[in-house]
Amino acid sequence: MILVTGARGNIGREVVAGLVSNGQAVRAAAFDAAAAKRVSAGVETVHFDFADAKTYGPAVDGVERLFLMRPPQITDMENTLNPFVDFAVKAGVRHIVFVSLLGVEGNPRVPHYAAEQHIERAGVPYTFLRPSFFMQNLNTTHRAEIRERDEIYLPVGRARTSFIDTRDIGAVAAKVLCEDGHDGRAYDLTGGESLDYYQVADIFSEVLGRKITYKDPSSVAFLISTVRHGTPLKFALVMQMLYRSTRNGIADVLTEDVSRLLGRSPRTFRQYVIDYAESWRR
Ligand SMILES: NC(=O)c1ccc[n+]([C@@H]2O[C@H](COP(=O)([O-])OP(=O)(O)OC[C@H]3O[C@@H](n4cnc5c(N)ncnc54)[C@H](OP(=O)(O)O)[C@@H]3O)[C@@H](O)[C@H]2O)c1
Incomplete structure (x- = not known):
């Protein structure tokens, strides 16, 4: 069991x-x-x-x-x-x-x-x-700003993120739970590409057929806006800390662990937006 x-x-x-x-x-x-x-x-x-x-x-x-x-x-x-x-x-x-x-x-x-x-x-x-940052943050935490305001609002500048699809994390977990040979191991799970949020916004615009813009607020403006849109201060502060690390380049790491474990490439960001497109339609 x-x-x-x-x-x-x-x-x-x-x-x-x-x-x-x-x-x-x-x-x-x-x-x-x-x-x-x-x-x-x-x-x-x-x-x-x-x-x-x-x-x-x-x-x-x-x-x-x-x-x-x-x-x-x-x-x-x-x-x-x-x-x-x-x-x-x-x-x-x-x-x-x-x-x-x-x-x-x-x-x-x-x-x-x-x-x-x-x-x-x-x-x-x-x-x-x-795992690296989840693609699925965009259809959960950041869904409303994309759906209702056509923007992605994060304080990370041109820093890149090696987004991973949670479906791939789940597939890796299921495999590791079903077979021997993974004891004492740590796997760094990333997607196959590292993107900045300007590229992310371009992919959204192409797939959704309307212009989505990346806004690069200051860290303080991000905190104020996130709280104003209903996120409790405690979580907004955690998000601010995580995005500060992203800005410093910590999320710009690519590994081969997902393809090695699954025997296929990780899902691309474009495929993720296609599969979840309904999340951002008005
Ligand atoms: N988001 C990212 O980019 C990212 C990146 C790397 C690592 N992580 C880590 O990945 C983990 C998963 O994050 P997520 O956002 O994907 O989670 P999630 O989908 O929001 O799932 C959270 C789950 O926890 C359950 N839960 C909530 N409170 C609980 C409690 N008191 N006792 C037992 N279960 C409880 C919920 O159950 P119900 O559904 O029944 O309410 C829900 O299924 C976190 O540790 C996060 O730090 C996240």
Whole structure:
């Protein structure tokens, strides 16, 4: 049995689909208790909350392998993800596949760093997936500005990002969970091209058939605008920090790990915009 946390999220739903098509027994953990019942047809589901230890037992019962993801809302590893890892290991989990962050090994300030360290010490085989920025940020976090204002509003200048499609991360995770040979490994997951946001805006304009413009605000203007459009200050500050790193070139890294693991090229940004075009139509 494989437990998938965040099973309704961007990556989690792809992991569930990949495992099911591989014939694996899957248990999908959903935070939203009502939605837990409808993750995917034929998949066992369970209500799960990192902050509520009472939900741990039913989630890990009989589980051998764990797909672990830190929900973006959770920053307190000590009282959430870490106790769950300890509980899972005691309950018999024998392999943990954790979604981390590209460049985490050099950035102790991000929560994923502490999470990796804790998992390394937990005493079971693990695999870290360290993805670059998700293409899917553009149809979630940045959807409204593209759909309603025809703009992409980020303070990164001409810096490049090696965007990855979460469908490819999910496919990598499913593969790593299904086969041997990935213990103790860390994979840097990037797309096959590194783009700046002017190029991103051009791809959007071509595919959607209307002009999308990249605006390059100052970091402070970005923070004010993001909060004004409804993002809580705490998350707006995290976004500001992440985009500051992007501006400094940290997201401009290309690796071969996705093609090596999947035996095909990663999805392109253009293909992503084509596949999700309805998200930005008015
Ligand atoms: N966005 C990026 O560019 C990027 C890049 C690299 C790494 N990452 C990392 O990738 C991870 C995934 O991010 P994401 O934005 O793709 O996530 P996401 O799709 O928003 O999924 C988050 C999931 O967490 C679940 N969840 C929320 N609170 C929970 C709780 N208290 N207990 C248990 N589950 C809970 C939600 O369950 P329900 O659906 O049931 O509510 C949801 O399925 C994060 O750690 C992020 O830092 C992101």
